[in-house]
Amino acid sequence: xxxxxxxxxxxxxxxxxxxxxxxxxxxxxxxxxxxxxxxxxxxxxxxxxxxxxxxxxxxxxxxxxxxxxxxxxxxxxxxxxxxxxxxxxxxxxxxxxxxxxxxxxxxxxxxxxxxxxxxxxxxxxxxxxxxxxxxxxxxxxxxxxxxxxxxxxxxxxxxxxxxxxxxxxxxxxxxxxxxxxxxxxxxxxxxxxxxxxxxxxxxxxxxxxxxxxxxxxxxxxxxxxxxxxxxxxxxxxxxxxxxxxxxxxxxxxxxxxxxxxxxxxxxxxxxxxxxxxxxxxxxxxxxxxxxxxxxxxxxxxxxxxxxxxxxxxxxxxxxxxxxxxxxxxxxxxxxxxxxxxxxxxxxxxxxxxxxxxxxxxxxxxxxxxxxxxxxxxxxxxxxxxxxxxxxxxxxxxxxxxxxxxxxxxxxxxxxxxxxxxxxxxxxxxxxxxxxxxxxxxxxxxxxxxxxxxxxxxxxxxxxxxxxxxxxxxxxxxxxxxxxxxxxxxxxxxxxxxxxxxxxxxxxxxxxxxxxxxxxxxxxxxxxxxxxxxxxxxxxxxxxxxxxxxxxxxxxxxx
Numbered sequence: 073x074x075x076x077x078x079x080x081x082x083x084x085x086x087x088x089x090x091x092x093x094x095x096x097x098x099x100x101x102x103x104x105x106x107x108x109x110x111x112x113x114x115x116x117x118x119x120x121x122x123x124x125x126x127x128x129x130x131x132x133x134x135x136x137x138x139x140x141x142x143x144x145x146x147x148x149x150x151x152x153x154x155x156x157x158x159x160x161x162x163x164x165x166x167x168x169x170x171x172x173x174x175x176x177x178x179x180x181x182x183x184x185x186x187x188x189x190x191x192x193x194x195x196x197x198x199x200x201x202x203x204x205x206x207x208x209x210x211x212x213x214x215x216x217x218x219x220x221x222x223x224x225x226x227x228x229x230x231x232x233x234x235x236x237x238x239x240x241x242x243x244x245x246x247x248x249x250x251x252x253x254x255x256x257x258x259x260x261x262x263x264x265x266x267x268x269x270x271x272x273x274x275x276x277x278x279x280x281x282x283x284x285x286x287x288x289x290x291x292x293x294x295x296x297x298x299x300x301x302x303x304x305x306x307x308x309x310x311x312x313x314x315x316x317x318x319x320x321x322x323x324x325x326x327x328x329x330x331x332x333x334x335x336x337x338x339x340x341x342x343x344x345x346x347x348x349x350x351x352x353x354x355x356x357x358x359x360x361x362x363x364x365x366x367x368x369x370x371x372x373x374x375x376x377x378x379x380x381x382x383x384x385x386x387x388x389x390x391x392x393x394x395x396x397x398x399x400x401x402x403x404x405x406x407x408x409x410x411x412x413x414x415x416x417x418x419x420x421x422x423x424x425x426x427x428x429x430x431x432x433x434x435x436x437x438x439x440x441x442x443x444x445x446x447x448x449x450x451x452x453x454x455x456x457x458x459x460x461x462x463x464x465x466x467x468x469x470x471x472x473x474x475x476x477x478x479x480x481x482x483x484x485x486x487x488x489x490x491x492x493x494x495x496x497x498x499x500x501x502x503x504x505x506x507x508x509x510x511x512x513x514x515x516x517x518x519x520x521x522x523x524x525x526x527x528x529x530x531x532x533x534x535x536x537x538x539x540x541x542x543x544x545x546x547x548x549x550x551x552x553x554x555x556x557x558x559x560x561x562x563x564x565x566x567x568x569x570x571x572x573x574x575x576x577x578x579x580x581x582x583x584x585x586x587x588x589x590x591x592x593x594x595x596x597x598x599x600x601x602x603x604x605x606x607x608x609x610x611x612x613x614x615x616x617x618x619x620x621x622x623x624x625x626x627x628x629x630x
Contacts, residue, residue: 136175143171156184280614281607288606289599297366298594299387300408302415304401305586308333308426331394333429333580338392338399340425341418344377347384354410354417356380360387365406388418398585408590415588423582430580441564441571448564452557459550474530474544481526488519 148156153170159182160173167173177184310333340346350356357380361371371379387404401418405411495512498504 139175139178140169140171143174148174152185159184276618277614280617281610284610285603285607289603291368292597292599292602295366296597296599297364297369297406299369299404299406299596300411300591300593301595302403302405302408302411302588302591303586304403304415304419304584304588305398306401306419306422306582306584307397307399308337309581309583331392333426334392334394334397334399336429337422337425337582338390341390341401341422342385342388344381344384346418346421347381348377349421350384350414350417351380354413356384356414359405359407359410362406388414403588404596408592412588412590419582419584419588426580426582437571437574441568445561445564445568448557448561452554452561455550455553455557459547459554462547462550477526477530481523481530484519484523484526488516488523491515491519 148171153174156174156177157167157170160167160177163177163180163182165173165176165180167176174184347356357371357375360369360380360383361373361375363370369383371383389402389404391400392398393400401415403411403415403418405414491512495509495516498509498512
């Protein structure tokens with residue numbers, strides 16, 4: 073059963089030439105023969121009455137619709153359709169859609185999905201003849217080859233040669249069988265491409281990942297020199313005792329030193345100074361320059377300090393745990409006895425460094441305290457000497473003499489007052505006894521004379537540069553200086569004791585918790601772990617390179 077195909081068409085103005093060509097009948101053999109190399113005639117336009125009725129007026133229009141449907145079933149991606157649209161715009165083809173652009177390009181013998189290359193545009197002439205005139209003529213031939221199919225370029229679908237027979241096909245398979253055969257061909261093509269891509273992927277993995285991993289494993293298992301590790305642990309503590317002030321100062325508990333001391337010790341053991349001392353004492357460079365060590369781990373014959381220090385940091389591993397205050401050290405060498413010797417030397421260097429950490433501070437504090445104490449002792453001695461000299465010069469105690477004079481004056485004044493009262497009482501009588509009155513007056517006169525002498529003596533004692541008062545003031549000042557010197561001496565003595573206590577408290581001790589012991593089995597290299605690590609590293613490098621290449625390729629071709 074056959075049904076005349078119908079399709080809706082837009083109302084398009086029809087040219088006279090197209091109408092005449094549409095009216096001309098075409099033989100069935102020519103319709104079945106396929107594309108020919110001659111230029112394609114213009115597409116017939118349906119008659120106005122047929123367009124209005126929604127019918128198709130020619131087999132060429134039906135073939136175009138059929139080709140578009142076949143292109144739709146190919147499952148082209150959006151990127152391929154965009155490429156086809158750009159190529160169609162480049163060749164000025166009147167495409168109504170992306171699928172129509174693919175159809176028109178294929179009818180023109182142009183593959184819209186093939187990437188152009190400048191090397192494909194410059195091709196030799198037929199017969200192997202080269203262009204004359206060098207590169208200029210070859211480049212001159214480019215415009216002629218860009219518009220056509222190209223001599224060295226395969227384009228789909230290919231044009232049929234002119235001399236080929238155009239007889240009808242003898243194939244008797246129905247369309248369903250042909251469709252199934254085409255689908256199976258497509259599936260086989262997809263499978264072959266997938267196998268090819270998988271094979272290329274395996275080749276790349278083998279070249280970039282498997283082979284380098286194999287060489288790395290071969291080195292770790294067969295070539296690498298076994299290294300022996302010696303572990304040791306030590307900690308730094310400080311004394312909390314009171315030094316010599318108490319007989320039980322050494323029995324008081326101690327505590328861990330602060331983290332600064334431990335970090336300073338760790339930094340010293342990992343420094344170039346420690347490496348140079350170890351090389352002078354134990355021959356670090358000579359050991360690792362031995363020819364029995366593999367070339368990767370071996371130093372050169374005359375290594376520089378920088379090369380040796382780089383290897384030193386790799387083979388001397390020191391870690392500090394702030395929670396426990398423990399410093400762990402691992403020394404790696406090609407011989408277990410040598411590793412143990414290196415470890416013991418480094419422990420000795422660490423102990424010397426710990427002892428010298430607070431030595432300058434302790435020495436400075438003790439020196440200052442001792443200088444202050446000696447100065448206080450000297451000042452007290454001078455003050456005491458001055459007091460003794462004043463006492464020797466004066467011969468007596470000025471204050472005692474002045475006090476005695478004042479006492480005498482007070483006593484005589486009291487007696488004078490009594491005699492004056494007695495005289496006044498005698499004179500109050502109307503007829504006083506003359507003898508008693510004269511006796512009382514004589515006593516008053518004598519007492520006043522004695523008071524005058526005492527006052528004169530007192531005035532002489534309190535006035536002048538060498539008076540008793542001046543001597544007393546000098547003695548008081550000398551005594552005050554002596555008391556002040558005694559106080560300063562006591563303070564200096566207390567400061568000296570405190571400095572000794574602080575110096576004793578700041579003493580650091582290095583205590584070795586785990587002594588270095590020679591190992592019987594090599595610790596490095598860790599063959600399996602290092603091989604797996606090498607595999608992961610090479611795999612990661614390949615993955616990053618492949619992702620970068622795919623992103624760049626997508627950016628270039630989009």
